[in-house]
Amino acid sequence: MPQDRRKVPFSGKAKKQQMQAKKDRQNKTLLLSTSSGSNAYDVISVNYQPSKGRGGRGESNRYALKFYRESDEELKLKKEEALKSLNPVPEKEMEVNPADFFPKELTFPKRPPWDFNMTPAQLDSQEQRYFKNYIDQLQASEHWKNISYFELNLETWRQLWRVLEMCDVLLLIVDVRYAGMMFPPSLYEYVVNDLKKDMILVLNKIDLVPAGAVRAWQLFLAEACPGLRVVYFTSCPGYRLRGATRDKAGLQIRRRKGRQQMCAEGATKILEACKLIVANNVDLSSWEKKIKEEASSEMDDEEGTEIGETIVEKADTTFYKHEKYKNGVLTIGCVGQPNVGKSSLMNAIMGKKVVSVSKTPGHTKHFQTIFLTPQVRLCDCPGLVFPSTVPRPIQILMGSFPIAQLREPYTTIRYLAERLDLPKLLRIEHPENDDTWSPRDICDGWAKKRGFLTAKAARLDTYRAANSLLRMALDGRICLWLRPPGFTENRESFENHAELKYIKWVQALTKDDEVSSTISDSDDEGKSSESDADDDSDDDDDEEETIAIVNKFKALASDD
Template sequence: MPQDRRKVPFSGKAKKQQIQAKKNRQNKTLLLSTSSGSSTYDVVSVNYQPKNRGGRGDSNRYTLKFYRETDAEMTLKKEEALKSLNSVSEKDMEVDPAEFFPDELTFPKRPPWDFNMTPAQLDSQEQRYFKHYIDKLQASDHWKDVSYFELNLETWRQLWRVLEMCDVLLLIVDVRYAGMMFPPSLYEYVVKEQKKDMILVLNKIDLVPAAAVCAWRQHFTRSCPALRVLCFTSCPGYNLRGATNDKAGLQVRRRRGRQQMCTEGATKLLEACKQIVGTHVDLSSWEKKIREESSLERDEDERTEIGEMIQEKADTTYYKHEKYKNGVLTLGCVGQPNVGKSSLMNAIMGKKVVSVSRTPGHTKHFQTIFLTPQVRLCDCPGLVFPSTVPRPIQILMGSYPIAQLREPYTTIRYLAERLDLPKLLRIDHPENDDSWSPRDICDGWAKKRGYLTAKAARLDTYRAANSILRMALDGKICLWLRPPGFTEERETFENHEDLKYIRWVQALTNEETSSITSDSDDERRSSESDSEDSDDGEEATIAMANKFKALANED
């Protein structure tokens, strides 16, 4: 028999090229053309899974899809990383949400259907509609300014299902970037077209001063009269332990090992739902649950109870909404990735019912959990709505996975021009210069943390940039943007009557409240994270009282 051809050795570089080519084939990179056919755009699957897990369904049905930057754009951004920083004033940190959501950038809505259509017909119709929707966006004047948004039809189908099922929609936003996470088109569709009630939940209010929370609450109340605005945090004071900030101003908040139900936020949500449903739904069991859970402690690491309705194939089912069907109130939870939807549901339940992750796209399908026999929660996967929000902000607020960034320096620049990063990180200039650039900050952090490349032992700038951005996402380095007019009316908001309600939800002691409101802007833009950079050897344990425990003793 003839001998097999002898294997030819090849370099490690060639092996890397083979692996990269294989990944590109697996990712099934999609080329979408504009309506004129003059140019193309690369669409990449961010969290693509090479193999199906368990052999059931398509594990890549709900992968996040975004447009990829061109090589020319990448080269230009890397050159900009070497230029000096230009500090931004507090006035320039005010943002008007209307600027980021033009009327042309509405979100895709489910096309009309009827019960005579087969699933195949409905699927084909929705595929055509979504392609037409993308083509229309590409032909609009705002297309060149459009930032990352969800391009996976399956994920939008999950939103359609939640909007059809819910009686009341909860839109959860991160209060640090509240203006960039509130799409007016969703408000118009839910309130004016579907005639449903909508509640805006300002989440993570423990990360910013109470005056800023008050300002955003007033802004949305004035701009959207039919909107109910509530405040929430899954980290009230009694669920935290230890010192809250380090010597440089970074707040290092650590969760307690055993968590209590966030009764303050749950109570306000219950009150809002009572006003909406009136006598149509009996919510006494929910009120009783809050009283009982307020006196109990739950293990943070207890086993997760996952909700029902996990979809394994294209969701083209029919659903005709019936308000308060069978006396059950359905609350739909919608928001962008990393705003804390799953954490909010766990905090309302008083135990871990939905798994939580910092990775965008972790929740891949909607799931329902019964809070009580009369209240049902429906969690939708995180969705990035079409907008002109700058990409650095989208990265900072967690809409795009940090690990997938090809060029992190633009986001580092945006962060460093609004915060004094060298002071917060306590780093020295790598070249002993007075002028800082985004690259200098990354090199300084890599030098301090000992991040070196494997072969040449050079400073690992990319790893340092990744570390800084994760600290910003977690809230340890906390950038928060202001609503219009906040600078001029700051004193008014610092003495507003809503502060009592906001601080009650935060459940902070007087000492903690005063430290947040008296620190400088750079020092108070930070919050919970791990303790890898804390130099404090001892932690001052602060006793925090749950002001709501008194209800547990009532009849």
């Protein structure tokens, strides 16, 4: 009888690679080829989950985000570029125009016509066929070679179609740091011109940038899109912060305090916009009363305190024929790209946690219907990456693509370092005592400071350091914000505009606070260096000097 084979050592790394290869084989459910048919693009699911039971529309990966995988040749070139020195970019080149990244020919998939006589199978087949044709048309267009990551899962687009059908008013949320690259004009034209519905643009996270830049984006977008109402919002106003807002070098270290409460200032701006739209068709007095009650109880830190009633509806996936203000209820759809803060905004409007929040793109799998008051209903749509020519590094900084899935982070580090003085912000020394920095040098310097070492050889863990820096940029601790066209020349007029009073009111910052400071949920970066420990002691001293503003409504009234 043949003898058994000798056992060969099988490392954990090899096992991991084997499992990854198996997952890739299972995950290649969509393979799209170019118009010539000579090349093919692999499609990966960035939040893939093991299947449970048989496949189909009800499987666990139904809502998995899907993107094209970059080729190995592209990765090799990018890694070589990471060794080249940085070329600082002047402020003027940090101005961006949405028209440059959203060509008119580049639109998003819209739901094809349907009626109630169609069976579910017929409707599904029609939508699958339409979506495939849509992708084929994109591949055949002149913009195909410049298109960045965008959503390839039809199920996610179906969630958008559903929300657009249900809502009376669409609330488009964008991160004000990258407002021009998160606002697809094709969505505005479709909602306003085709669906004949009203649209409100929410500039979220306004506490991360100067008030003058917020006003500049508001003016630019309002002029570019007639009838568009632009409002301001932050889920973490100044009086919800504790400790110092920055360290000695300027790195942002803002922290939240207290329980989840309603952000009355931002909610008031959204309420005012909705009042102008609905006029007397819907009674919004209960919403206004809810905001006033929450504002009067801002300093009540009891965990059990709740204002008003919240009703969470079970997700409705049936067909829907829209009827405006049906039964006297205003339905507000919340749409935006991943990580713009949609779920946080809804929690801040409600005054308590009703929607799960995560920094991972694709965390919200399907739309959720929540009653703010008996007359106001919110619909939260999953984050969607619209087709655009936005550069990939910016998509990564915006949070449209998961940092954990990056195969090459140094191109994004270069984009960040050429616009911010990272060595000064991070207080790092050149690993080779040189005066010229490259993306790899910055990552090595950060790894050396934080003690990021590989497990076996104890070398500097450059990739982990790059991952850490990108997460800090996503959180806003390293704050990069882009400007609208003409901001550099007209900076002074924007910084002295009368509207800044309302922007600062929503930001709720004191005069001593820096408006460019950022939010950090926790000290997730740890305290591995002695300098960081010194900063923490400084935070305790600065916290005593922070002035809390109790009632922002009174503050605004006093200015008048």
